[in-house]
Amino acid sequence: MSDYNNYNSRRRFLAQSSLGLLAFSGMPALLNAMEGMQAMPKMPPRKASPDFKPDVEIELFCKQASVPILVGRETKVMQYSAKRLQGPKEAVTEIPGSYLGPVIRLQKGQKVRIHLHNGLSEATVTHWHGLHVPAEMDGHPLYAIDPGQVLVYEFEVLNRAGMNIYHPHPHETTAKQVYHGLAGALLVNDDEEASLGLPSGEYEIPVVIQDRLFDTDNQFIYARGMHDRMTGFYGDRILVNGRADFQMDVDSRAYRLRFLNGSTARIYKLGWDDGTPITVIGVDGGLLEKPDIKPYVMLAPGERLDVWADFSGRSEGSQLVMRSLSFSGVLPKMGMMMHTGSLPVGSDYPIFTARVARKVSDSPKLPATLSKINRYQITDTANPNKPVPIAISEAHMAMQLNGRPYAYNDVQDFERIPVNTIQLMEIFHAHGGGHGRHATSEGQGAEHQGGMMGMGGMRHGRMGGGMGMGGMGGGMGGMMMAMAHPIHFHGQQFQIVSRSVDMATGDDYATVRDGFIDSGLKDTVLVMPGETVRVIKPFQDFKGLFMYHCHNLEHEDMGMMRDFLVV
Ligand code: C2O
Ligand code: CU
Ligand code: CU
Numbered sequence: 374m375s376d377y378n379n380y381n382s383r384r385r386f387l388a389q390s391s392l393g394l395l396a397f398s399g400m401p402a403l404l405n406a407m408e409g410m411q412a413m414p415k416m417p418p419r420k421a422s423p424d425f426k427p428d429v430e431i432e433l434f435c436k437q438a439s440v441p442i443l444v445g446r447e448t449k450v451m452q453y454s455a456k457r458l459q460g461p462k463e464a465v466t467e468i469p470g471s472y473l474g475p476v477i478r479l480q481k482g483q484k485v486r487i488h489l490h491n492g493l494s495e496a497t498v499t500h501w502h503g504l505h506v507p508a509e510m511d512g513h514p515l516y517a518i519d520p521g522q523v524l525v526y527e528f529e530v531l532n533r534a535g536m537n538i539y540h541p542h543p544h545e546t547t548a549k550q551v552y553h554g555l556a557g558a559l560l561v562n563d564d565e566e567a568s569l570g571l572p573s574g575e576y577e578i579p580v581v582i583q584d585r586l587f588d589t590d591n592q593f594i595y596a597r598g599m600h601d602r603m604t605g606f607y608g609d610r611i612l613v614n615g616r617a618d619f620q621m622d623v624d625s626r627a628y629r630l631r632f633l634n635g636s637t638a639r640i641y642k643l644g645w646d647d648g649t650p651i652t653v654i655g656v657d658g659g660l661l662e663k664p665d666i667k668p669y670v671m672l673a674p675g676e677r678l679d680v681w682a683d684f685s686g687r688s689e690g691s692q693l694v695m696r697s698l699s700f701s702g703v704l705p706k707m708g709m710m711m712h713t714g715s716l717p718v719g720s721d722y723p724i725f726t727a728r729v730a731r732k733v734s735d736s737p738k739l740p741a742t743l744s745k746i747n748r749y750q751i752t753d754t755a756n757p758n759k760p761v762p763i764a765i766s767e768a769h770m771a772m773q774l775n776g777r778p779y780a781y782n783d784v785q786d787f788e789r790i791p792v793n794t795i796q797l798m799e800i801f802h803a804h805g806g807g808h809g810r811h812a813t814s815e816g817q818g819a820e821h822q823g824g825m826m827g828m829g830g831m832r833h834g835r836m837g838g839g840m841g842m843g844g845m846g847g848g849m850g851g852m853m854m855a856m857a858h859p860i861h862f863h864g865q866q867f868q869i870v871s872r873s874v875d876m877a878t879g880d881d882y883a884t885v886r887d888g889f890i891d892s893g894l895k896d897t898v899l900v901m902p903g904e905t906v907r908v909i910k911p912f913q914d915f916k917g918l919f920m921y922h923c924h925n926l927e928h929e930d931m932g933m934m935r936d937f938l939v940v
Pocket of ligand 2: 501
């Protein structure tokens with residue numbers, strides 16, 4: 374959305390498309406947003422500090438490469454690679470033949486220094502999704518570096534054990550860089566986890582799920598037009614750990630599968646093909662307190678899942694397929710019509726196959742208790758009666774949060790958070806129209822900070838900055854564009870307090886509702902159409918800018934992102 378020419382060509386495209394009508398009512402909002410946009414300043418790349426004594430030191434390179442994915446020609450990708458300068462050997466493990474970055478494995482309490490080398494032909498910066506690090510180390514687009522530059526990160530691992538992600542976060546090009554291959558898993562281990570003796574080594578397998586679209590020459594195709602970005606971009610090939618038709622050969626025993634949805638937009642409903650329930654032992658922020666057995670599990674972009682998969686008792690040669698099962702209601706009804714790919718979101722398709730290759734007699738037992746989670750109560754929050762609003766605004770060409778597109782240095786009152794406070798937050802769809810306000814489990818019609826919520830849904834004066842959301846906010850526009858959004862907060866992980874859903878979503882919601890795991894710590898939560906989710910999030914230790922955004926990365930790049938300023 375950076376220049377008027379671009380805008381005009383999109384307008385032309387839209388006028389010809391079935392969404393032309395919607396495009397017109399969205400226009401004033403977009404024009405205002407473009408005027409208000411502040412350019413991201415350039416910071417000089419941070420250098421190593423001589424006082425910092427790292428336990429682990431890594432050089433991380435971003436570069437162009439070619440890798441074999443499909444039969445025939447290699448695919449051009451962007452790729453992370455790493456070199457360990459200091460620290461234990463397990464700190465860096467390459468995934469042979471994959472475009473995915475190496476698995477980085479850290480211990481809680483370690484001091485880590487990472488030199489990020491930009492070997493691309495465009496700006497980039499790396500974010501440690503899930504890690505609680507100072508604002509300056511968090512990979513804010515403000516710190517993006519140009520080709521040839523090096524950025525040095527230094528931080529201590531404060532997180533409990535869990536699976537995190539490292540991925541690029543440059544302004545408006547996050548999705549494109551992730552799609553082309555820049556992403557990797559970052560695992561943290563700690564003593565609490567180690568005491569459980571969970572399956573490890575070859576029995577702990579990362580499962581990074583991504584979808585890609587290839588041309589006839591085996592090259593990635595990426596977002597071709599506006600509607601690819603409105604709904605998010607979807608490929609028709611499912612890759613696991615960078616491979617098509619992924620199969621794992623397993624022993625007849627228990628495994629620990631570490632899932633990560635690394636797709637830019639695709640949401641999965643994971644289930645075993647023979648109806649075996651999924652035994653979940655952890656989510657984004659690490660282990661649950663006790664295992665949770667689910668018929669299926671929803672996994673949205675940016676979310677992680679720790680699964681106990683027990684193949685003991687299965688015969689040699691038998692196979693179990695992890696599928697994405699059918700569901701509905703995550704895309705706008707109109708988007709669904711336009712989304713004509715051969716692998717529709719919500720259809721039923723395989724993700725990978727586990728084949729029992731060897732019969733063994735011994736298998737570890739699933740622990741009955743896994744971890745202790747320090748929980749906050751609503752009464753611990755600084756704002757029990759005025760949750761910080763996270764309003765999802767869905768308007769054509771204007772997927773936004775709190776009524777505004779991302780802009781640097783555009784922090785609103787309620788986005789300033791005092792450091793070392795615990796905040797109650799409410800994520801909801803801002804459109805009024807057919808969706809009335811709904812009761813939450815804490816009572817009806819709680820007022821947000823700054824009194825922005827009223828009967829009509831959103832108050833434009835405060836939240837929208839006079840952006841003319843009215844035309845799209847209510848009625849048909851809002852209803853037609855309603856879709857699911859994985860909302861992600863940088864900084865510390867949060868607890869999910871409640872979900873409530875309005876009546877209009879009935880049948881669709883029933884296809885996903887048993888697949889949420891709300892008992893663990895999260896940094897990304899899937900918010901369905903018509904759904905309101907309350908979370909409690911701590912803002913401890915660090916001041917500065919911490920982003921919150923939709924982890925549908927096309928949405929993020931369209932501006933569905935904001936900053937909290939922790940002061
Ligand atoms: Cu994984 Cu700000 O993102
Ligand atoms: Cu993040
Ligand atoms: Cu979104």
